[in-house]
Amino acid sequence: MSQKNRLQSGGRIDRSKPLTFTYNGKQFEGFAGDTLASALLANGVDIIGRSFKYSRPRGIVAAGAEEPNAVMQLGATEATQVPNVRATQQELFSGLVSGSTNGWPSVDNDIMGLLGKVGGKMMPPGFYYKTFMYPATMWETYEKVIRKAAGLGRSPNEYDPDTYDKVNQHADLVVVGAGPAGLIAALTAARGGARVIIADEQNEFGGSLLSSKESVDGKAAGAWVAGVVKELEANENVIVLPRSTVNGYHDHNFLTIHQRMTDHIADRAPNGQVRQRYHRVRSKWVVLATGAHERPLVFGNNDVPGCMVANAVSTYINRYGVVPGNELVLMTTNDNAYRTAIDWHDAGRKVQAIVDTRKNPTGALVEAARERGITVMTGSAVIDVQGSKRVTGVSVAPISEDGSKVTGSVKKLSADTVASSGGWSPVIHLSCHTGSKPVWNEDVLGFLPGKTVQKQLTAGAINGTFNTAGALEEGKKAGLEALSKLGLSAVEVEVPATTEVKESKAMALFHVPHTKPTSQAPKQFVDYQNDVTAAGIELACREGFESIEHVKRYTAMGFGTDQGKLGNINGMAVAAKVLNQTIPQTGTTIFRPNYTPITFGAIAGRDCGALFDPERYSAMHKWHLENGAKFEDVGQWKRPWYFPKAGESMQEALNRECLATRESIGILDASTLGKIDIQGKDAREFLGRVYSNAWAKLPVGKCRYGLMLKEDGMVFDDGVTSCLAENHFLMTTTSGGAATVLNWLEFYHQTEWPELEVYFTSVTDHWATMTISGPNSRKLLEELIDGDVDVSKDSFKFMDWKPMSVAGVPARVFRISFTGELSFEINVQANYGLHVWEKLFEHGAKYDLTPYGTETMHILRAEKGFIIAGQDTDGSVHPYDLGMGWAVSMNKPFSFIGKRGMQREDCVRAERKQMVGIKTIDPNVVLPEGAQAVFDPTASIPMPMVGHISSSYWSACLGRSVALGFVKGGLDKMGEKVYYPLVDGRIVEAEICSPIFLDPKGERQNV
Amino acid sequence: MFYIYCPYCGEHREEEEFHNHGQAHIERPADPDSCTDEEWGNYMFFRKSPKGLHHEIWDHVAGCRKFFNVTRDTVTYEIKEVYKMGEQPKVVAE
């Protein structure tokens, strides 16, 4: 029979729209408006999962975000699998495919369940800390079994086909929760002209009113809700967000809202739509109207399918038209839950009894139940239930007035459903996210939001105001208060009339006593998802885990995907009882984001793949692509690494590029080097302070290489700076270091030396830079210069720069060299870059102009012993360690950055690691970069290491390997031997030498 | 995520536009060469890191690129005041 638990009428489902779905491979039918949970209950599905530790059959317990058991695997295809979806929050759609997560061979008949029954006794909390230790080697085998049993659903194994969006919002007021309090707060603020965002996790607004039979404003509650929603939607200042969970409340009133756009429509987002949208909201004020969760009571075998939270039963009846059973026993500590028995009775099914833990309940609802002829057993409790795959009956016993013990004989009742209510826990999670500590309230029997520094207001059940009239009143008040805080005028809003129900006082009872001690009673579950029992908590306390944090961690209470929404307070109450403390003395737990779990994809948004980090290209990038460049990531830049020709290996390409440059002419796209334009009357003075060498006398038209140090004297960047005019310089930095250097300059200027008149502008992207290098480079340049500019040896000297026109384009040409060859660096406005580059190739063909990339650049400079900051430096070497004392001017009047640092005791000691050239004895061996140097390769492990190789290449020009590396006291050890024991077992013998392997006198560039 | 008022832009902007540069009001010694290693080490590395009111430097790095000072409670993360470089804080710890 299909939908055997579905009522003929009533609820908010649409019986004219049947939907087919599958659960564990079987087809079922539900209706539009159902959740997966309500549809499963309608079809009489009892077992929806197996528990984590004991593999006990589990059923649906709740109807919302607090559900611990109904955690399902969703997805019709591999790529659209979603693990751990709460059935109570998943709207039903046609074609939905779902499955339970544990249980073999099936969730109904699980072999592990047998093991759980037998072995369960040996698995008290923390059992794994006490065993699996011997023999030590076996742990990883045990662990495999544990891991396999743990976990809930499974990750998809294919890539997500959907996309996720983010949106930044600014609001005057965010209202969290669209129950009666939230709705009227939003309405009030909106009428007052505030820009409001109201978000609710459910598909429909209304909160508690959606499953209530109350009337509001003289009409059905739903009708009142519809009217308010209509007004809010019509207001252009209001953003109405259903299916949107405010999952995090962060500092300075920043909130994150996770909106599910298509999860209710289909397995994957329809074409052109995003699956989920993430709102990042900065709000001037916030109203938390997040409601409350009902607590189940803790009693024997309270996890058998059929045991549910009272209000959830009412929700299934009133909202979904589903009565999840035939015979109900309701156990309650309060009047409120009597509604559930009344709803059940009115739906035409049998209420066996209301078991009230109080001696003399007297409220209006109690009377209403009695009037219906429902048996009310007072001063009693359901101490345990019978049944394994579904409740078959209950044991009821009288209990003492303080609820501490059973006082009389046990009576059995038949029942297939046990609804329980221990009162309500305000949903204070968001208020805790920013560090506010919740406060216990004895009247509410729950924690309320504590003091906060956020601009936060609260209204309704979160304050322990559990009736609709009170919630409406508080909601209006919060709306008005927000208006006043926002500096907007108050408005008239009428609080709609509701029927007041007089309730008698609730009883503080969490853990129902049993005839047997807790340790011997049937399992009394506190946290269903993690199989944490009252006995487990008592044991933890007995063993000395007395802080509630210890209890949580030892038992795993509250660590599930529901984060203890149902169980935490019951757990605290159990611990408090054992420790003979009050609940507030026992402490509370700190709720952290997220309120409910959020898809990683939604948090990542579009910032993955190509958009993970921006890619930066030079003006000549297109040419590089067309000419087969291989690229290297340098910072965010894509730099040509080398340009292989068809069939060439990397080494062959490098050899060709190197030889072409040394023998004729090569060209490098150097645009990525950082360029900072520095101007102002004190620019020169400033340079002298931030570089280690002297700048006072650099004339206009000249360039100089400089080392930039940190205050500790260690090299962090280098580059050539040119004097463009008396108070105008162009600084170049490493490609990766440009932003850091600019920030560094600004920092010193603004915080230390604001009296200096100097201005810094990043011009990296404004210029395209191409370096032609090699004996024929002057000839090529001359061909392209417009007009009469002399670039001959004597009138355009090494380290000169000149403005000129190249290929019809204004250019700055620098005669500087990183290769040791005659070399010119041509800078043109970036938009002309490709034009000039192509002109160079047009004219360069006859010289076999060869493009080269970063790798050849590295080889050519290493042959000359030039360092690469970041490769040959690592933040622990100063200029003298690099043998670059020539770049330090100790006599400058101002104590430049790094000067004092490099004179500290450890920086001037002998035997520091110093950079030298390393020549392998076998010239054909190229040492790996990163190889470690030792003086004595026969020493035992740990072997004393004396340095490492920082740069190492095959030099086609020299026909041998060349390397730069660090050796302890290396500068005084020229000609001595050093050894490199490699990973493959080889020990490479090498000789310490000058780092300048090629043309030590610099004759090649001096032509 | 903090909401920081840039005293130069005259606006509140998101923390993502800023970068923290640590403790404020550390002056580079006027004559580094006469500092002892200890004095120089203290200047470079030793910091207050208080639990409570803290004066720190922020940089509107993705905005006007100006550095400025912030007095902030390091427990509640409340920003108590923002003031320009060279100015002194009004809110100070007792």
Added chain:
Amino acid sequence: MQQYSGFGLLKHSLSHHENWQRVWRNPTPKKKYDVIIVGGGGHGLATAYYLAKQFGVTNVAVIEKGYLGGGNTARNTTIVRSNYLWDESAHLYEHAMKLWEGLSQDLNYNVMFSQRGCLNLGHTLQDMRDIERRVNANRLNGIDGEVLDAKQVSEIVPILDCSDNARYPVMGASWQPRAGVARHDAVAWGFARGADMHGVDLIQQTEVTDFIIEDGTVVGVKTDRYGDIKADRVGCVVAGHSSVMAAKAGFELPLESHPLQALVSEPIKPILDTVVMSNHVHGYASQSDKGDLVIGAGIDSYVGYGQRGSYPTIEHTVQAIVEMFPIFSRVRMNRQWGGIVDTCPDACPIISKTPVKNLFFNCGWGTGGFKATPGSGNVFAASLAKGEMHEMAEPFSMFRFHNGALIDEHGAAGVAH
């Protein structure tokens, strides 16, 4: 004292687990101790354990303002590895690694140390140079390590995107097979139980409000609950609050306390067998025995004691995870949290004497102290027992920030972990 074993579990199950003894006592402190350890986190408890067990100093109290192991021990991502670059740190972390390898048996407490290996990915040529350098140094220091290429990485972690489509394609990795994870809480509890067994007094919910210092020498501590307690030596192991405690003793440290965040997914079936870390893409993940993906976020740039950081830090981390493991896009993040970490300018700890005689500090572990827990406790215990720094602790003096002998481990410490 009761020994733990599978047989014990069986025996106790017959009496409904009613007769388990307390794991540790709840003593009232004595008037005076030989050594007081301020801070009952993993490092402090390990210090107490080794002091009593290995060095015979049993008249020891650990004073903890909250509950044992409730600071960063309870908040870290549980990664254990020893593949550090410089000799000083490599020796210290490898010392810890060797202790980890027998820890469950030594403590008779299963700390669930699981050597499932750790990959440190390289995405640029410079990353690969650094990896090569570090692995070479590790091997010569007797620490296991290999350099893998992208294909080998992909074989170990098939779900990692090792294709060229990634923004920063994986070029290779360093691989330390002996690295792994451990159950963080169990480490604190195991050391606490062991220390208690050897006579150490564990004083919880008691805050040390000040040091008692006479003529430049510490002679005890003031507490909020038990007044003054005297001691010959005091070791301060209060990660997160080291600067605050140093200020009470009258000196500054080269530290800043920053928020460090972490997050977990919902529990899922086993899919990630090893620890995978990427400095460049800036994310790292492992999977716990419970099934959660345990993911570490970066450090926030500001000083913060709120045990929470800024949201963009979480977003960047999740972006990195989805970039590295695109299949996790539909998996969901369950919970995030934050700790307070003392960060040191050279990314190495301080295990040191201080300007106050007989007052010793163990701090500055930054983002990666958990892995060092037994080693840190061991060398600190040795130092407290003798009153002189253990040779392995010697290089980690706070005074290295004066003479310049820094040990820059930013590369190996890399991404927060």
